[in-house]
Amino acid sequence: MSLKFVIYAAVVLLAFAYANVNGIVWASYFMGQGTASKTANHYHK
Amino acid sequence: MTDATSPDLPLPTEKPAPKPGMPFVKSVHVFNCPNCGGQIKLRALGATMTAVCANCGSVVDVADGNLSIIQQASQAIRETPLEIGMRGKLQNTVWEVIGYTLKSDKTGVYFWEEYLLFNPYQGFRFLVQMDGHWSFVKMIKQEFEKPSFNCEVWLDKLKFKPFLQDDPTVQYVKGEFYWRIKKGDRAHTEDYVCPPYMLSFEYTEGDEVTSMCEYVEPDVIRNAFQPPHALPWRKGVGPNQPNPYHLGWLTATAAVAFGIALFIHISTMAASHPARVLTINETHMFTDRSRDFTSDPFEIPSKTNIEVASYAPVDNDWAEYGFSLVKQAGSGEDTSAETHNMRQAIEYWHGYDSDGYWSEGGQWSTEYFSAVPAGTYRVVYDVDSGLFDKGLPMTMDVRLTRGTTPWSNFFITLALLAIWPAFEWMQRSSFERTRWSNSDFAPDN
Numbered sequence: 256m257s258l259k260f261v262i263y264a265a266v267v268l269l270a271f272a273y274a275n276v277n278g279i280v281w282a283s284y285f286m287g288q289g290t291a292s293k294t295a296n297h298y299h300k
Numbered sequence: 301m302t303d304a305t306s307p308d309l310p311l312p313t314e315k316p317a318p319k320p321g322m323p324f325v326k327s328v329h330v331f332n333c334p335n336c337g338g339q340i341k342l343r344a345l346g347a348t349m350t351a352v353c354a355n356c357g358s359v360v361d362v363a364d365g366n367l368s369i370i371q372q373a374s375q376a377i378r379e380t381p382l383e384i385g386m387r388g389k390l391q392n393t394v395w396e397v398i399g400y401t402l403k404s405d406k407t408g409v410y411f412w413e414e415y416l417l418f419n420p421y422q423g424f425r426f427l428v429q430m431d432g433h434w435s436f437v438k439m440i441k442q443e444f445e446k447p448s449f450n451c452e453v454w455l456d457k458l459k460f461k462p463f464l465q466d467d468p469t470v471q472y473v474k475g476e477f478y479w480r481i482k483k484g485d486r487a488h489t490e491d492y493v494c495p496p497y498m499l500s501f502e503y504t505e506g507d508e509v510t511s512m513c514e515y516v517e518p519d520v521i522r523n524a525f526q527p528p529h530a531l532p533w534r535k536g537v538g539p540n541q542p543n544p545y546h547l548g549w550l551t552a553t554a555a556v557a558f559g560i561a562l563f564i565h566i567s568t569m570a571a572s573h574p575a576r577v578l579t580i581n582e583t584h585m586f587t588d589r590s591r592d593f594t595s596d597p598f599e600i601p602s603k604t605n606i607e608v609a610s611y612a613p614v615d616n617d618w619a620e621y622g623f624s625l626v627k628q629a630g631s632g633e634d635t636s637a638e639t640h641n642m643r644q645a646i647e648y649w650h651g652y653d654s655d656g657y658w659s660e661g662g663q664w665s666t667e668y669f670s671a672v673p674a675g676t677y678r679v680v681y682d683v684d685s686g687l688f689d690k691g692l693p694m695t696m697d698v699r700l701t702r703g704t705t706p707w708s709n710f711f712i713t714l715a716l717l718a719i720w721p722a723f724e725w726m727q728r729s730s731f732e733r734t735r736w737s738n739s740d741f742a743p744d745n
Binding site for chain 2: 267268274275278290
């Protein structure tokens with residue numbers, strides 16, 4: 256149980272670090288706001 | 301557990317001490333039951349005062365050699381999970397089951413079993429089984445300051461909390477005992493718990509016996525005695541059953557993880573260089589409601605997020621902005637035309653009611669475009685507001701900043717790290733609630 260939590264915590268922290276470095280905002284995905292979409296493309300130059 | 305005294309002292313013997321791990325060797329004394337003539341075997345010869353005939357169930361006084369019957373046979377001989385004569389090694393000592401007592405609480409609803417164990421070099425111990433929970437019991441000779449039952453008792457720096465008091469009754473006996481016992485005997489008991497231990501005080505007329513009960517896993521009993529039949533299933537939580545859910549280590553690990561998360565967040569903030577990429581400061585009218593506007597292009601040099609901080613001068617009114625972050629085709633490493641969409645609602649309401657002043661919402665709103673790849677972008681936006689319905693213009697103020705470090709990721713990380721300890725805590729609490737549901741009262745902590 257203890258080792259499992261250490262592994263779990265390590266995965267969460269790695270995901271957090273990766274998100275911060277790559278500008279990923281998790282809350283945007285929860286709220287469905289500001290995330291990438293291939294549709295509804297308003298503008299192309 | 302009994303009304304006898306000095307049971308835990310080694311019996312006088314001239315036999316050499318047994319080798320560690322080896323079963324002891326001793327003889328069995330046999331005599332005839334005065335009721336049925338059947339054989340009664342004594343294993344603890346010299347200590348046994350009462351023996352129960354295995355054939356007819358009569359309780360016989362064997363202390364003085366007259367073999368007088370204490371109690372006539374009143375019920376059929378029962379099979380028990382551990383039978384008389386079985387041997388098993390517990391706590392590095394081989395013990396033989398020589399006596400069995402079935403007891404009930406004063407209501408006659410709850411029953412438990414007490415096995416008397418004997419080793420000629422160690423003396424007597426007990427195994428107590430209730431609802432599949434086993435305890436190894438040793439009597440102790442220690443004075444306690446115990447003014448009343450609802451007070452805690454300290455022993456060897458262990459705090460024992462009061463758990464249950466009862467007036468148990470002997471319902472059935474078989475085997476032999478070093479005290480006089482028969483069906484119907486009663487006592488008063490007070491139990492205190494400090495898992496895996498339980499301190500039990502038993503009071504009979506003019507006598508007090510204190511016992512230390514240590515919880516034993518059923519598998520240990522099964523492996524030690526290897527009974528031919530299955531042991532009773534474990535039900536509920538035993539009074540002194542150790543809680544399998546540990547919070548100390550988990551909490552410490554979670555705290556360290558919290559610290560690492562904070563370090564990561566602060567490091568990211570220190571390393572990031574937020575930069576304004578676009579400012580929109582325009583006044584719009586009712587006629588702009590159905591229009592889309594396009595910003596000037598701007599560069600995003602590397603994958604990052606874009607903070608959209610928007611202001612609307614609304615007062616008891618609302619405004620809504622729609623943004624599409626559109627990548628210029630062919631720019632950046634990823635040449636696909638990707639769009640990030642967002643709608644921002646800004647509402648600010650306030651006033652007075654019977655409770656006084658109230659307010660809701662605000663004139664600012666902040667959202668994020670997540671993980672925007674490098675490239676050239678424009679923002680296509682639209683605007684709507686309640687002010688337009690009143691024929692008023694509205695100035696929208698929007699600032700787009702790349703490379704920010706929002707706190708939301710940090711708090712989500714804390715929440716994810718807290719889930720596991722929180723779940724463990726709930727299970728631990730549930731375990732304790734189940735334990736104390738069988739108690740006379742729950743402790744205050």
